[in-house]
Every structure is written in structure tokens, then in C-alpha cells.
Amino acid sequence: MRVTVLSYCETEADVAAHRYDPVVAQVGEALRAGGHHVAVLGVHGSLPQMLRGLERQRPDLVFNLAEMFGSNVTGDVALIGVLELLDLAYTGCSVGEAYLTQDKALGKKLLAFHNILFPRFAIFSKANNLETGGNLRLPLFVKPAHMDASIGIDKAGIVRDANALMRRVLAIHEECNDDALAEEYIEGRELYVSVLGPSDGEPRALPAIEIDFSGLPQGAPHVMDARAKFDTKSAAFRGTRARLAELPDELRAKVQAVALGAYRALRVRDYGRVDMRVNASGEIYVLEVNAACYLERSAEFAMAASAAGLAYTEIIQQIADMALARGKHHERRGTPLATRKNGHARANRAGRARTRHHRRAR
């Protein structure tokens, strides 16, 4: 079967030079090990170029690793829409579902319906509308409402009074061109729980990964900001590391249940990662749900899978199989199985068997 690994490149020059994130080669290799013909398609901001590439490669499946489009950080949602209109089978969320995890405030509203705990919050929109669900207790953590990969995340995001709050809100409006989300700051352990599977079936929660902040200088706030994630030379990067969480049985069961609940509530499919904090009283707060989290071999998802006894090639192939089993867009709408292409029928028989954290955790 022909699989196209679709990847976002930071510049058109990277596209031309075939310079991709390391995850691209890793996913490609895992798919080849499964007997697939793999091609890579790099895209920055040119839709015609992407369409030509897909036309040329004619994939049976797109393994979608695209995280944005051009300079549009939420462009990956629209990009999924293109795959859908082209009637291609692809990994990860479909277009409507993908938006749910990108809009952090909307996501919380969905979690509320499912009684899943999250930090109480207020939204300060660019249009200067204020939306809040109740009284908020300081300190607050202020971040952009739609970004990820720690864009706009900074330890200066922790605010302890109204002046600091308003300064930070304005900075996010101006620097990130986004609405500002102010959340109660949750002091406690930071856990990432990866999930593999369909949200409407039986997704599986993998062992929790914990961010160990103990290498940070005394008194430094425990926040996974952009430095801690990506700036390999910084004290924040060197002082934080992801490791398998050691949790008492009861807490382990609870965090996995919360992760599955959040994954389902936001309709993530194939794979994702739920970021949470556990405070001193053992209350579990969901900070963020990442659909299609970073699949790099040493990143949290693969680390958790490995702790569950799942080899890297195995998870990549499972994700591909799930997407194929779901089939193309129109097939979901009811084309009989018998008329499907061989590849799809085979994938179906083979068993039914996507923070998004760029580079390090995304």
C-alpha cells in the first residue's frame, strides 16, 4: 500500500531541500517495516504544491503529521478539510473534531459536560469581550487560547494581581494575535497520559509520563514553557525531563480514567495525549488535550507506548491500520465493503486493530 507521510516544513526552502522534522523519517521507516511504500510530502504554505504532490503520489493513506499551514498555527484544521475533500484516507482527527482540541476554552466546556475537572478560567477575547464561569482564585496562568507548542507560554504567564493579569492579556492579544485564556494556576505534579485508539470504540490509556522539574533552579516556577520544551541549551530544558510516572494504583487508575474521558469528550481518534496536573489533595485537572501529539521516538507518546510493551513500529502501524479501517470519507457514508479497494479490505481483515507537542512534547 502507498502511504504519504505529510509533514509541515517551517519554510519553503525546507520543502525544496526535503528538510523534515526527525519524526518524519521515523514514521516512514516504521511504515516501511510494515511492508508499505512510503513517500514523504513536505508542505509549508502552498496549497497548489500540496495538491500536486498528492496527485503525483496517489496515496492509499495519508499519515498526517502536519501541524500548521504557512504562518497559520491553526491551519492544520483546514488542511485536514482538504484531505477530506480529496476523499483521501488519513490518520488522526477529522476536520470538525480537530478544532475541538485547538480551542482550549471550547474544549473545557465539553469537559464540563462530562464532569471532568479543569482549571477554572476566563477568556479575554481580542474584541475585549470577557467570558468567565465564576470566581477565579489567584494566581492565574495566562496563555493564548488557540496556540500550542508552548507559543506564548512563559513563566511570566503566572500572574498574582489584576495589573499583571491585564498586562499579560494585552501582551497575548498583541504578540500572539490571539484571545487570552486565564486559568487558575494548578500547583502540583504534571502528568501526560497518552491514548491510542478510536474515541467511539475502546481507546487504551498508556502509562503516565511525569515531567520531573527537580533539575530547575530553586524557586523557579514549574512550567513547561517554550524554553523547557525546545531550547536545548537553556537551564529550563536541562532542568526538566519526562520520565515514567510512579503512581499509587488508585491514582494511576484515576488518571487513566480521566485521560480516556477527556479523549472521548473531545472526540480524538487514533492517538493523542492528555496533559494534566494533580494537586496536593489528589485532584486531577486536565490542562490540555493534544490530538495527534508528537510521535517522535523519544517523545512522551512513544515513551509511554514502550512502557506498555508496544514497539515504535507497532504503534505507527496500528495508527495507520485504524485510519485505513475507517476508510475514505465517502466509504464512511456507506459504500459496501465489497466494493472497497483491496488494500482497505485487507486492512479491515488485519484487525481494527493522533502541548500537540512539536519537537519535544508539543
Ligand SMILES: Nc1ncnc2c1ncn2[C@@H]1O[C@H](COP(=O)(O)OP(=O)(O)O)[C@@H](O)[C@H]1O
Ligand atoms: N492552569 C495551569 N496551571 C499550571 N500550569 C499550567 C497551567 N496551564 C499551563 N501550564 C503549564 O504550561 C505548560 C503548557 O501549557 P499548555 O496549556 O499545555 O500549552 P501548550 O499547548 O503550549 O502545550 C503546561 O505543560 C504546564 O507546565
Ligand SMILES: [Mg+2]
Ligand atoms: Mg501542553
